[in-house]
Amino acid sequence: MANNRPTSNSDGIDIEFTDVSYSVNVWTPGKIFRPEKKKILQNVSGKFLKNQSYAIIGCSGSGKSSLLNFVSGYKTTGYKGSININGKPRRREVFLKRSSYIMQDDHLQPYLTILESMEIASKLRYCVMKLDVYQQVIIKRILENFKLTEKQNTLARNLSGGECRRLSIAMELIRNPKVMFFDEPTTGLDMASANKVVSVLRDLAKSGRTIICTIHQMTASHLNLFDVLYILSPTGQCIYRGQSSQLLNYLSSIGLHCPLHHNPADYVIEVSCGEYGDYIDSLVECADNGKSNSWCEEKQDQSVSEEAVLNENFTVETYRQKRSSRFFHELRVLIRRTMLISSRDSELINIRLFAPVIVACLFGLVYYDIGNNGLYTRDNVTLLYFCVTYIVFLSAYSMSIKFPLDFLLMRLEHFNQWYSIKSYYACLTIMDLPIQITSTGLFCLVLYVMSGQPFELFRFVLFSLMFILTGLLSQATGMLIAILFKSFLMNAIVISLILLPTTMFAGIMLRISDTPKMYTWIYDISMLKHSVQGILHSVYGFKRADMECPEIYCPNRSPSSVLQNFSMSENIFWISAIYITGIFVCLKICTYMVLKKKL
Structure with missing residues (x-):
């Protein structure tokens, strides 16, 4: 997948989270002033490494989106646990500049065309009012790779679901993020559109990025396109973290055998819901609630170079120095965008x-x-x-x-x-x-x-x-x-x-x-x-x-x-x-x- 700037291995990001818990208040009749605590996540741990695509799966209510929100930094209130980036405690301000989050619903400006959306994203990214040839070439290459060139002059409101999803990803690639989070990217799409989106995610991972997704319903064909699975039980615990190709071997080691011609992803979710007996405790113990690396491939080099750390610090200082000038530039771009949208709506x-x-x-x-x-x-x-x-x-x-x-x-x-x-x-x-x-x-x-x-x-x-x-x-x-x-x-x-x-x-x-x-x-x-x-x-x-x-x-x-x-x-x-x-x-x-x- 071609993009605006290749990402090298030394430039990637590894994420490790430990003992993450999350609970919410539930009000029930008769206990208005004494809400009950419902545990969504229970001390889950895990790693998301660069050059790999991860799929977080589980039944509804298992805490997939809650885990994604915490790891991405989108939400932090009510959570307990720690997150390390490249072996060091995460600094949210720095991390957000190197990551992006694409939600389940495509939040696009409906009265902007594909090309206009990309150009505005690029102007905000590069702090310019007029794009040069290099920046225009970047946009052209991204649109070609996402097969959006033919519809670049179409308003976002007239795009199909799959095209909107690909446009959302393409706009974020302007920033060249090292980590990309996707909340149910295939939900609401037909099989052909879903296959295209998943293929795009796999190509992004091969380019050196860390790709993390939640998947509501995973097909057998999609299962093989993701490198690693992270499976949550209805109780908010990790029952498997490992290679997607090793899922059946993992289940077999516990005495669970997926029926022939049955989707392994559906089978493991059915097991987590208790349809084949109570195996939750055994699965959680075997996966060590996400800490076990037994079913994951070892990574050769997980250390962060000193150059990367200096680059990280430089990014923060540069941002602080340019904050005042960025404000006026962003204001001009946003005003022009608002005027353009208002003229059409x-x-x-x-x-x-x-x-x-x-x-x-x-x-x-x-x-x-x-x-x-x-x-x-x-x-x-x-x-x-x-x-x-x-x-x-x-x-x-x-x-x-x-x-x-x-x-x-x-x-x-x-x-x-x-x-x-x-x-x-x-x-x-x-x-x-x-x-x-x-x-x-x-x-x-x-x-x-x-x-x-x-x-x-x-x-x-x-x-x-x-x-x-x-x-x-x-x-x-x-x-x-x-x-x-x-x-x-x-x-x-x-x-x-x-x-x-x-x-x-x-x-x-x-x-x-x-x-x-x-x-x-x-x-x-x-x-x-x-x-x-x-x-x-x-x-x-x-x-x-x-x-x-x-x-x-x-x-x-x-x-x-x-x-x-x-x-x-x-x-x-x-x-x-x-x-x-x-x-x-x-x-x-x-x-x-x-x-x-x-x-």
Whole structure:
């Protein structure tokens, strides 16, 4: 398998893990406050050596993916045990730069072509905005080897399952990783596509890499394509670690004989499930829970050279020195990628832009030209209150729905060292800001004109500014909640629990003067109250002249009386704007910190 740079034996990576355990809490009815511990992995050990392909197999729930997640460094919480890389304790920061993880589900950008996906991956890898001839040749060779050249201009959304899987592998080869992890790479593929993927994995191992996979259902033909098997029992223990060609001899040594024309992989899983008697303890003892090397071929040279160690240290130092310059480069590439995707998938953007305009037209038709009529001041205030409430909920829910859809892909790309969290977060903020401002600005323009608010430029600017700040704050709230929970149902519940109380303490439906004194302090910290007060002052404040009134008795002709009626006569527009901006900045910082912690 040709790739961008050959990997020599001295450059490979050997992985050794010892006494790895993993357990999870299981809540059962009647024991809500006393969850039971379920052991997924029980003190398993083993080695994954370079130049070999490994298949981790076992029945569902045996801990295949859990072991892969720990060895790859994708997850570390809740695990016990140690991992050595080339005989030395693993440094996760260094290891992640030399490995890649391809998940079971192909997380690809659906609106990028194969060639565009490869080029963007290469730009992020080499820190360039334009690829040179050498880098283009690398991409061409990889696509040829993976038989993707003919479809290089096809969008990822239009590819078959096997083509998506091969594209996922090809994109990671741009980084030339020394270790590659695959979570069930053949699941969901037909036999022909699965055979191609497994053949690719075998060729990658021959090029000097360490290839580690979990396989849910292994066929007899696939069994011979993997060098070493690592088999887990339903109890999370290793019952075999050795050459795939020695599996039947291993079983025979314990008195188990695979029936003729029966798939050995299926047979050993059936044995582990107890279909032929209770052999689990014997198998675990014979394999020494993964520590036994009796059925593995001895490797001639497993030592790491001093040159490799120095190269490893140099990689870390170089990365630290270039971190600031990489940030701006990654940001530029991610912004261009986002713009390209948005130009092809504009449905969500169009909805965010035009849905507020449609709602503003509906509000404007119902409350047409009441802004300068003293008889309808109460209706006008109610209109403004409902409009700001609409912007609050729209902004919060739109982000809480959008972000979880991109989170899994972002998490995998960041884990595989495509870019830093800081670059992604900055790109997300920069690219979403114009959309949020434009949609809210259009809403304000249509509403302001149709409802007949005073035609004064400075009032419209202040009016729009307060709406935009409120929308941005609500959007930041929705994003933070989306990161914390990542479930659409939980997001909706938590957002409602946070935002609904603010609508009560906005000073409109429940006036400040009518509120019990023990609750009046809530108005001082209520985001919606500050927003409503700022909007009312942009319309009725700043020494506005008396409004028109067709009747003789008109108690709300004076704008100041309107503000006084809602206990908002004090003009604190800029204080409210600064307060909302301050909360917005704090939420953005908290969101970044939570996102960094989650990853």
